[in-house]
Amino acid sequence: xxxxxxxxxxxxxxxxxxxxxxxxxxxxxxxxxxxxxxxxxxxxxxxxxxxxxxxxxxxxxxxxxxxxxxxxxxxxxxxxxxxxxxxxxxxxxxxxxxxxxxxxxxxxxxxxxxxxxxxxxxxxxxxxxxxxxxxxx
Amino acid sequence: xxxxxxxxxxxxxxxxxxxxxxxxxxxxxxxxxxxxxxxxxxxxxxxxxxxxxxxxxxxxxxxxxxxxxxxxxxxxxxxxxxxxxxxxxxxxxxxxxxxxxxxxxxxxxxxxxxxxxxxxxxxxxxxxx
Numbered sequence: 001x002x003x004x005x006x007x008x009x010x011x012x013x014x015x016x017x018x019x020x021x022x023x024x025x026x027x028x029x030x031x032x033x034x035x036x037x038x039x040x041x042x043x044x045x046x047x048x049x050x051x052x053x054x055x056x057x058x059x060x061x062x063x064x065x066x067x068x069x070x071x072x073x074x075x076x077x078x079x080x081x082x083x084x085x086x087x088x089x090x091x092x093x094x095x096x097x098x099x100x101x102x103x104x105x106x107x108x109x110x111x112x113x114x115x116x117x118x119x120x121x122x123x124x125x126x127x128x129x130x131x132x133x134x135x136x137x
Numbered sequence: 138x139x140x141x142x143x144x145x146x147x148x149x150x151x152x153x154x155x156x157x158x159x160x161x162x163x164x165x166x167x168x169x170x171x172x173x174x175x176x177x178x179x180x181x182x183x184x185x186x187x188x189x190x191x192x193x194x195x196x197x198x199x200x201x202x203x204x205x206x207x208x209x210x211x212x213x214x215x216x217x218x219x220x221x222x223x224x225x226x227x228x229x230x231x232x233x234x235x236x237x238x239x240x241x242x243x244x245x246x247x248x249x250x251x252x253x254x255x256x257x258x259x260x261x262x263x264x265x266x
Binding site: 002003005006009010012013016017020049050051061062063064065110111113114117118120121124125127128131132135136 | 152153156157159160161162163164165166167168169170171172174177214231235238239242245246249252253256257260
């Protein structure tokens, strides 16, 4: 019954999108954490999505989405001249994470849209299955 | 019982195709952010007309006990041609997919309705009231 598979597929997408939202929250929460050396700075994290393939099915049909790994943005951190800061190094610099709040918010909107769409699909599939169960009555 | 099979089989095949299509579309939506994913779809019109044109799979009945093979067979998954190009090679367009899913759901419900009336009609005929 292929309609039953809709739930599994969309569930994998819900897990993937909520992981994405979690990472965005983590990035935004750490956006203002200063460090004294470039190595200690928080690095923004992003999920890497990949398609879950069903090897047993003919024609390589997709069976949802999975998170292959979590990539970090390794670009050099922003350094600010702020000698009065508690974390400032001997030259008076502090190092700030490379988090771009505008980009993170846009990313979050995309994730929450995708989450909603998947829930809508599951709801429609549920209605279809409920109708199917009452067939012939 | 061949006449009952014949009147119900095509509805069953259509519903099987419709649910396969909703599965394909839901995996497109699930992968709307996956780089390089290519959207798939089932061409219901093409599949159903090839079902109607075939006289069953090429299997001969050699014994009196052999049964007719019903139509819940295989189908081709086609690649969707995107209307716009994306940078990461993903060809899913959420608006296209959502409208296709909704349209498919409405057709599925219509199919259920037809099948339901067919069953009711057959039942009425069998009861002979």
